[in-house]
Amino acid sequence: MLHYNFLLITFASILLKSIMETKKRKLITLDEFTIQETRKFPNATGELSSLLRDIALACKIINKQVNKAGLVDILGKHGATNVQGEEQMKLDIFANETLINVLQNSAECAGIASEENDEFVSFDDAYSVNSKYVVLFDPLDGSSNIDVNASIGTIFSIYRRLSPLGSPCTEADFLQAGNKLMAAGYVIYGSSTMLVYATKIGVNGFTLETSIGEFCLSHPDMKCSENGKIYSLNQGNTNKYEQGVKDFLNYCMEENKEEGRPYSHRYIGSMVADLHRTLIKGGIFIYPADKKNTAGKLRLQYECNPMALIVEAAGGVADFGAGRILDIEPVELHQRTPIYIGSKKMVEKALSFAQ
Numbered sequence: 001m002l003h004y005n006f007l008l009i010t011f012a013s014i015l016l017k018s019i020m021e022t023k024k025r026k027l028i029t030l031d032e033f034t035i036q037e038t039r040k041f042p043n044a045t046g047e048l049s050s051l052l053r054d055i056a057l058a059c060k061i062i063n064k065q066v067n068k069a070g071l072v073d074i075l076g077k078h079g080a081t082n083v084q085g086e087e088q089m090k091l092d093i094f095a096n097e098t099l100i101n102v103l104q105n106s107a108e109c110a111g112i113a114s115e116e117n118d119e120f121v122s123f124d125d126a127y128s129v130n131s132k133y134v135v136l137f138d139p140l141d142g143s144s145n146i147d148v149n150a151s152i153g154t155i156f157s158i159y160r161r162l163s164p165l166g167s168p169c170t171e172a173d174f175l176q177a178g179n180k181l182m183a184a185g186y187v188i189y190g191s192s193t194m195l196v197y198a199t200k201i202g203v204n205g206f207t208l209e210t211s212i213g214e215f216c217l218s219h220p221d222m223k224c225s226e227n228g229k230i231y232s233l234n235q236g237n238t239n240k241y242e243q244g245v246k247d248f249l250n251y252c253m254e255e256n257k258e259e260g261r262p263y264s265h266r267y268i269g270s271m272v273a274d275l276h277r278t279l280i281k282g283g284i285f286i287y288p289a290d291k292k293n294t295a296g297k298l299r300l301q302y303e304c305n306p307m308a309l310i311v312e313a314a315g316g317v318a319d320f321g322a323g324r325i326l327d328i329e330p331v332e333l334h335q336r337t338p339i340y341i342g343s344k345k346m347v348e349k350a351l352s353f354a355q
Helices: 002-024 030-038 047-067 090-104 143-148 235-240 243-253 271-281 300-313 344-354
Strands: 077-081 087-089 109-114 133-141 152-160 181-189 193-199 202-209 214-219 230-232 284-287 317-319 339-342
Touching (some): 030 047, 030 202, 047 090, 047 133, 047 193, 090 109, 090 133, 090 152, 109 300, 133 143, 143 152, 152 300, 193 214, 193 271, 193 300, 202 300, 235 243, 271 284, 271 300, 271 339, 284 344, 300 317, 300 339, 317 344
Parallel strands (some): 109 133, 230 284
Antiparallel strands (some): 133 152, 152 181, 181 193, 193 202, 202 214, 284 339, 317 339
16 A cells, blocks of 8 residues: 555656646747747738648648547548549548638638649639638548558648739649749648648747647757668569669668668658658658659659758758759649659769669
8 A cells, every 4th residue: 555655646746747847848839930930021921820820720630530530430441533543541531621621711722732632622702812822732641551550641832822812723823833832841640740841941840739739849940961871762662663773772771881881771651751750860762763653653742842842941852863853843733753852962872873
């Protein structure tokens, strides 16, 4: 009994200490942070901050369903395919509809384009036609991992529209090069839920504090290290890759104690999860062209451009094998591209084998 009481007192002491430390630590929410950032720019109107808040709200709703997916009937295949011919999961549909509904009710979004939809959607109500921004997103990246409870995520990007205010947005608003992005980000649904977003001046990460239901600043001014020791790609497709990619893989796997090789291979199969690790720990993520997908597999507008902005803003590099990802001029909504992205020196090394 005395032993039990001692354990109880110890636990209470640890809990009290944790509460006191939390009170001492100033939590900065996503809303507070974006407002503070807006004040740095005299001409800023706050509309972009409001749009980020709406996207965060949609992702909180998605997160709630992801966390209880095994308890309700939203696991498994939906029975349909998207525009890329891929089977849609039930959570894909839920995430897509949630983002569309929230953004349609936003006062700051003129329209959306989604990886799951054939065409863009223009919002034609009185508020939306006067909105400055359009949003593109992959509602649930890595959805093939849903049934095995591996990390998945949402990727989004925000452009200032080209079409005149007061009229519906057009396809040209969504077919802008990545170097025109105003902001981009992702939310990773894992052991904790984290939102990372970038503008051209930097990258910041926010972890969802479930007790208050807010994303709070946890990773300020994120940087991608110049070098790394982790390479990430689907090594099972090696025989389909061009010789330059195979040569780089051999380089990664050969032993060289002075350079710290062989490198570690890590591949989750969700771009959000693999890039999140690459951003925090350094390394390289590669999704090259292959014999089947000669133009690459990942989508330029929904995956590669937003991730390229994030990694570049953090000091990394994003290339398609012959130039900067962000400089590609898109010609269609669902355009694909190869990608080499991550730590500067690792990407440069990989590209040296491809040349």
